[in-house]
Amino acid sequence: MSIRQATRRKILELGEDLMQKRGFNAFSYHHISSELGIKNAAIHYHFPSKESLGRQIIKNTHERFSKWISHPEHRVLPVAEQLDWLIKIYQYNLEKENRVCLIGSLATDYYTLPLSMQAGIRKLSADVQNWLAQLLEGGRQQGVLSFEGKSRDKALTILTSLAGSLQLARLLGNEMFHKVVEQIHLDLKLTY
């Protein structure tokens, strides 16, 4: 693989960061090129259109998620630890200079996005939702957590809360994220 594609990887990393910090419409190729010390046209070589860059960023995030949840080591972890893993992703974004999650960022931009990006982010959010619903259902059956209602609805409530708290943390301070996480735990009566 050598040095080739190194710029491509840097573009993707920075693009992801910019999307989660500023949103898809509020970053330009110039943000990336100036940071990396290259020219705009170099980015167009790797990603002919901004849409293609956005698509790939969504794809990468989706693949990271899919690989992880299907990983043998991960699947045997206790429910509480799998939930913690999900929360750690959000916490990682919080600590990376208050990124919001990719889904939340693209959801507010949604109607301004190219159709291929809309489809990509829809698929990702559906997968996350399904995974968490299954995890909660399993946990309830095992008796390590408890909640009222359908596991799918509870999953949605938690996911929206996590996404929303990354956003509100920008306005109200980062401590509130941890309080929301604590509250989610309380609401689940989680036992470790």
Place this chain on the structure above:
Amino acid sequence: MSIRQATRRKILELGEDLMQKRGFNAFSYHHISSELGIKNAAIHYHFPSKESLGRQIIKNTHERFSKWISHPEHRVLPVAEQLDWLIKIYQYNLEKENRVCLIGSLATDYYTLPLSMQAGIRKLSADVQNWLAQLLEGGRQQGVLSFEGKSRDKALTILTSLAGSLQLARLLGNEMFHKVVEQIHLDLKLTY
């Protein structure tokens, strides 16, 4: 008042709508002027800068909220109905072609916003948070609802969930909003 300021009001209405549908960076004066059948410069007459327009939209939303929560008729309503009123605001946005809430929209745009708008949206979100925390605390003391933990943390969990669900509803369908609302009610063990 006559016909004067009618255009100004229409600009503010449309601006608010665009901010909640597309975000602050993804709408231009052209979106407004073409829709209203006027010229861009007419908007600049009423709002010299986009920042001044954005500021006023936040201010209006804040004033609507403040007026309502301090209204004598509203303050004597049962806790459950006051909570319903809050949820109805979100539902109204959902039904208005999937607007997201102003706070959520501006939170994802936050680092790209003029400082005056950042300050405005911070104040608004703090006020909403404080109001809901007090409402929940009162409700718990009255025994019409119950939850674990601090009322402030529970308020944050609910607010983030509502904001997040307007966003996720764009990706996963509007039914999920109602499910999240149902789940919030279940989690509060609310009695009417």
Place this chain on the structure above:
DNA sequence: GATTTAATTTACTTATTAGTAAGTATATTA
């Protein structure tokens, strides 16, 4: 070492953006 492929720069284009200055029409008021 020559050739081919990959990666990048230079130099553009076209479109859109917020914003301005000067002039014109429409009300309102003295």
Place this chain on the structure above:
DNA sequence: TAATATACTTACTAATAAGTAAATTAAATC
């Protein structure tokens, strides 16, 4: 009805955006 604000339009500017074509450099392969 003349004077005066108010509410615009016309006609710009300057900046920034994404994207392209052609030339150039760097790297890998034959």
